[in-house]
Amino acid sequence: MTAVAGTRDGSDVPQEQSADGSTDQRRELAKANHVLVDQGILDGFGHVSVRSDEDPTTFLLARNLAPGLVQPQDVQVLTLDGDTDDPRKPYLERHIHAQIYRARPDVRAVVHSHSPAVIPFGVSSVPLRPILHMAGFLAPRVPVFEARDTMGAGSDLLVSSAESGVALAEALGDAAVVLMRGHGSTTVGGSLPEVVYRAIYTEVNARVQVEAERLGACTYLTDEEAAATVATNTPQIGRAWQYWQDRAV
Template sequence: MSQGRTTEGVRDQRAELAEANHVLVDQGILDGFGHVSVRSAEDPDTFLLARNLAPGLVQPEDVQVFTLQGETDDPRKPYLERYIHSEIYRARPDVRAVVHSHSPAVIPFGVSTVPLRPILHMAGFLAPRVPVFEARDTLGSGSDLLVGTAASGAALAEVLGDAAVVLMRGHGFTSVATSIPEVVYRAVYTGVNARVQAEALRLGECTYLSDEEAAATVATNTPQIGRAWQYWRDRTA
């Protein structure tokens, strides 16, 4: 591949990553905090993540390049929890994009005995399980709950396993996927499912998607993600 095409590819990923930040803010998944990253298309042993900045303010020029050890040559201040991203990329070669959110709608399912389960057909990716990361198991009883080291990032990645979403007790959630549009879709519908499930539980016992139904909805919905991505992106243009 020519240097010109390589540079163009990096520029495109930076622009798409900035768009993802804006979409996630518009959809109420990120606010002044949280972040989204993408594995580099040019070097899979690196990933792109904005500098330490509120997501709604991120522009392509704010994107930094990190190694899978969470290191960068960029002198600007990085996010404290970049290790969420670096360690998931290290543990999951299939993952191409990661979102970390503090969505209030999702947090109750990480602090209660009620598991987050797919209740609507747009969230079949939540099956067969949504694990919960307990920071005390790794960071002790007096931590700030932040994943600020490679060791805690690796522990989070281990709890995530092969799932699409992991809850973080008292903190938020992290979703993973094979592209920026897909990880944004999963983050958005994780929040939607959490709100719908909480409302349904107020009415009584719920009927959840079976694993077979969930798999079928994923097969149907995944090819349609681009439609939602275009709409969300155009809203923030």
């Protein structure tokens, strides 16, 4: 059955509940995977996780599987060291999630994606900046993680160790999104609906920014405008979340 529960990001979002009334995070995480595939943020690669409601020192993440195929039974429980008792193969880049959760107690959900419009901003001198009101969370900055600084000149760019996960979390700092040069991006949020919203609108903003800059000088959101849009939009995330779920069968 479905109930409306107030989330930590301040929005009212319909959440799946199990028979005993507890939030079924595995089912919601599977839906988040499907939404992100439907919206073109994930494809055969990338992943999304959520901090456990039962034990905040653990998080839920699917086993090593294409996101569009993830079902509730595919979800594993991992520690902040990236370890799991589940014998099935975990994602190589689980340390992205583990070390961000360790460094940021405020983060409840994480998305790592390779969405195409975002990648150019991680390899060029042009910063990704909020240009539309749905992406105010990009202010005041979107940092770029340089893998060479931690993993050397010959790495595969994957954040597949605790050390590289720590470095990524440090690059993220207190931002909502960190770009990963030549790789993709990682987005954080206060709930699964919020992080899905942010991952989608990071990609939308990147596309719009490229198109706008072709026309000439752009007017971006000020930090004050960005903060105001976040305050207005956050309580509305549940509306989009329900629509996206209905689309993603």
